[in-house]
Amino acid sequence: MSRPVYLDYAATTPVDPRVAAAMAQCLTAEGDFGNPASASHEYGEAAAARVAKARAQVAAAVGAEPQDVVWTSGATEANNLAIFGVAEYYREQGRHIVTARTEHKAVLDPCRELERRGWRVTYLVPDAGGILRPEQIAAALQPDTVLVSIMHVNNEIGVIQDIAALGAICAAHGAWLHVDAAQSVGKCAVAFAEFGVDLMSLSAHKVYGPKGVGALLLSGRGRAEKVHLRALQFGGGQERGMRAGTVATHQVVGMGLAFEMAAPAAPEESQRIAGLREQLWQGLAGLGGVFRNGDPRHSVPHVLNVSFADVEGESLLAAIRGQLAVSTGSACTSALQEPSYVLRALGRDDQLSESSLRFGLGRFSSETDIETAVAVVGGAVTRLRRVGGR
């Protein structure tokens, strides 16, 4: 039996075989399996050299310096470390944070937790296309705002925020700017230093690297002081005391190589993906009652999010299951599906927010995949509308 067509690259990607091979060299007795913190012998030195190379590869891919990189278990941990770390370190300077309603839960949930602990959080609402205006950020800043956390590329709708503009506003105000860039690398230009970002979260598995590894970039260059964090875990002092625990050599080596191969994304590959996305959109739009979510003028080519009128979301997913692997923005809490909070924030009603599909295109996506997707979704939507009397 053939496997479903995979169009969920925004959720995760397969590990590139070259990345897997490099990782395997750090695992067994013949390879560089040493503890990179063991400076007293050559096993540790070899592993440390691998880690240093990976640090340089990640930094180079995103316009940062190697010393900016703090390894984490992924973007979620990086987001938690950035938000809790900054909030706790600067708690005497201020307890106000600015973020957006369309952020990933890995940002929103830490913010909610800080609210429970006494911080104030302003949740900005983007326009109907998902874009935040820099003036919104400026207007939200208060004298005691210590942190602004805005994602670069939205994981659900793919829109790109103007991070450089936000960086300038935050720097002028004195608030630290954290950017969740888990979806950015390999899809659009990422320039940590040039953007004026102070903290940036990264993930390996979105760019053909392994799951379970990511990084938090820390800088504050150009400011009177570097950004500081209060660590969330202790025991060993690794990563300059900001993230204790033995560095997983094979994981960071995989991330380093994946980032090196991902950036900069070749223009012809971006054009190919953009062409496939347009082919997909045109095919789906022909069904009628199909709505594109997110401003296509300001989005990465790899993501297409659409809502279907007169179709119930769970039934749509069930009807395409087994043939197509895509995501829905709606969340399953217990057995019930809830509308996507991101699409609700954009002003979509509950039905359209629940009946959305996110197509994530990637390196191995082909025209045949798109033709299959259009046929499968088209058939399901037509059938469900007929069953529903529309």
Next chain:
Amino acid sequence: MNYNALTQRYFDAAPTAGVLEGTDVHRGASGHRAQGTWVQFDLRIDAGIIRSARFLCFGCPHTIAVSAWVAEQGVGTALRAALRAASRAALPESVLDLSRRFAVPVEKRGRLLIIEDAWIAALRCAAAQTAH
């Protein structure tokens, strides 16, 4: 969400989906699309017996599957007997038994009541029109 084999079969095939036409067809509906679930039944009654039934449904796979099954199983039922049972269990099987048969999660059982309401509405429509 995983579905049992019966739910998957009736959701995929929806064998009784559609509408019936004619003066001997009686219609009942319940629920709201905007609230996520809407069900309609058409019943063709002849000599006091449900001769055929069709359904339309905007809802989750469980709701579609159960609606399809009810429309299929309800054929052959005497209208008067079904109406007498309406206060207790108008459907070919009770809501509780249906929820077991189709492995409907507890959180979704309210949707089976919408199916029951639509079925009862169709029965009552038939009873009212055939009484004249």
